[in-house]
Amino acid sequence: MRRPATDRVLAVLLALAAALLALPAWASVTVHFQSFNGSVLFGRYPHTFVVLQGTLDATGQPIDENYGFTARRVTPAILSGPVEHDIMVEEPKYIDSTNRHFSVTVPDEVYWRIREEVDAWRDLPGRGYDLEQRNCIHFVGAIARIVGLSIDYPERLMRKPKAWLNLMAQQNPWLNAREID
Template sequence: MSRLVAIILSLAALGWSLPAAAAVTMSFHSFNGSVFFGRYPHTFVVLEGTLDGTGQKVKENYGFTAKTVSTAILSGPVEHEIVVEPDKYLTSTNRHFSVTLTDAQYRQVVAEMKAWRDAPGKYYSLDNRNCIHFVGKMAQIVGLKVDFPKKMLRKPKNWLNHITALNPRLGAKQIN
């Protein structure tokens, strides 16, 4: 037994420690937007961290939008795409709250993103399947309470503030 104690003490003396817990964090962002500056209000998710099971580093973000912005959006579904925002853009957005994902939830988020990205035909609808609905699905994957009030379907920041209020356990504050 004394040999085991000596080994443990030696490892402790060398600064040995258990590996840090790995985790992927998903943050929920909005962009205020402006018709005059060519960027409409938008919401998207940012995933950062390390997967527990593999040690794989994660640094991704996904938003759902119309492939082409035109007046056709006002009359029904249009072609869609998943957009990835450049790092420099992320600093000018509103980060509303973040949650920690399990590896399984991370895989679900990626699978859901791919399902939206790869859906055939015209899948983006301003009132029925827009960036808010996409981010809402991501929030549901991690167990957040989500709803889609009609008056907020074109107001991503207001909608994320609403989701913040529906989920007080997040401890997040609303953004003005």
């Protein structure tokens, strides 16, 4: 035999469950800050880039993108000054072999601001890549500022993406990121 109080509690729980099921799913996009160790002598140079993954809250659109800033062609001309630039999109198998330093979850409006920044770098006029003044580190730094990180560009780290991301982690202790060797 049921008790009226038990029936009321059960009815409230069922109503609550139905209300929760009717709510839209909570969605977000996570920005992962990555580095690749590279080798100046063999294969690819050291590099940093961002990976964006998740779901847009407003539309439910899944996001799985990545962007890095680089020279269009890797030649000795890079050492002499500005060269043609490109936004590089990496293959998933390459991303799996890189270092994930830390991640920041952002709302839709920040995701769209990041995409605007990527487009702005892609659409730079002329020769936009400069190893000293506008390289992959500067690009990732621009995105890091958008997500609210404190950024510094020590000259000694401008060709060391992994060390630079480790410094960013130190300068933003709320990330709870570990240093990558």
